[in-house]
Amino acid sequence: MEVYLPIAGIPVDIFILLFLGLSVGFLSGMFGVGGGFLMTPLLILMGIPPAVAVASEANHILAASFSGLLAHIRRFNVDFKMGLILLLGGILGSAIGVFILKELLSIGQERFFITVSYIFVLTSVGLWMLIESISSIQKKYKGKRKRLHEHIWMHGLPLKVRFRKSHLYISVIPPIIIGLLVGILSSIMGVGGGFVLVPAMIYIIGMPTQVVVGTSLLQIVFVTAVSTVLHSYVNQTVDVMLSSLLLVGAVIGAQIGTRVMVRLSGEQIRFFLAVIILLVAFVLIGELIVTPKDMYYVG
Amino acid sequence: MKKLFIYIFFILLATRESYSKDILLADVVESNIKIRTSFSGAEIFIYGSVESQIYDEADILIVVRGPDKNFAVRKKYKKFGIWIVELDKINFKNMPSYYAISSSRKLDSKIYKNLFIKKQIGWENLNYNENINSNDKKRLEFYKALEKNLIKKGLLLYKEKGIAILNKSLFKAVFNLPELTPTGIYNINTYLIGNNGHLIAEWTNSIEVSKExxxxxxxxxxxxxxxxxxxxxxxxxxxxxxxxxxxxxxx
Incomplete structure (x- = not known):
């Protein structure tokens, strides 16, 4: 059954969209990630204009993360103070991203830019996760343990604030910058940015793991909300029809995924996720190299 | 129901012809076309009558033109093994967003050339001086690319012998509108053209295409x-x- 996506301007099979939502939702439930970094490239490969894929996926992530955020708030797993600081950068970053996309659209370069951004981010995150997961699987066999806390350069920065929930006394500059970068990334690539934000919060800011996911969801909810409004206002690229159809599949998929997760260990999960991420990056590289069917871009 | 409706019109037209002196008449079945977005597109149904003595030495041609649109075309090129869209673009202004031509027979473009240029009939004759007559090779190349792009989307159609003729006097033609058809006023021009290349008669209808x-x-x-x-x-x-x-x- 075909459904016409009004903003994307193309008809698509409704079951393909539901299936896509279901599978990405399943993976995101299983791996505890938003799934935007998988969904957006798949939408682009399906033939949806990249700018529309990015903006609609931001809208979809807003819905998916909001329910996640509620669950974490109920369990008191959110550091609101840290979330607020991250958001200062995040909202600004989201606005910057939307305007970068507007410029790219006006010169017809958005497809290239979005694809290259994906290849760059997916390959680096994928490789890093792959190496990290393999080495920790090996360490497990040898019985070695990681050091708990390390002191790095950022602990010398000014504007220090106490974050009770995270048991931290650190400068606000790193969270603001991390928020800003993730905000830009989020609105240009149509991702929540959890796959960058979560490691950054653990390894750079040094937050305890139990508040990381909830706090990152807080940032993701607000940043994608701002992205949704700005993408709609500035570029008219949010397709509500697309995002809501994806959501239906994703919600169900996520519930199934969450139940499967328990059977795998943390390292195994990270290893499989890394493989999937690298696979998507590989397909995108192919998109850039393979001679296009249509040698012209009509706008 | 739609068929019955058309038959009645044909009968009315046929009886009317016996005392009318109009050599060409055309009308559309629905002048307000609503594309239901859950289904795949819609159709423009045109029917009419032509004086049968004239038809032997003439051809019927129907042109459907959607609302104007400006297009920008860019080429892709390879650099360091990667395909990139060129920054330079060529603009094609006031081009139809939908364009379809149907004729009763295969038309000899040599005979009709002057008329087609004058009336801007055919993709190659739209804004002729600006697009084709300019000696800009790149512009011509891009213009062809735009043509291909629109054909692929079903927004540009050529149908030779796409007009069905009954008894040398009644004719009908159907044009498909894909789902992504732009909305707005569509002009339908029906031409009766003599075999010598001269225009005998012209008839204009317009319809509104909207989506619901x-x-x-x-x-x-x-x-x-x-x-x-x-x-x-x-x-x-x-x-x-x-x-x-x-x-x-x-x-």
Missing amino acids: GIAEELYNFSQNQSLMYGFFAAFAAIIAGLLASEVFRRI
């Missing part, structure tokens, strides 16, 4: 009230997220 259904409303909302649409999209997502979490908390 939720998709179209969303589209208009997003274009006309972008900021409100943005807040709506964000709000709807939050409500959906809330609902999802409530539903699954209970399962």
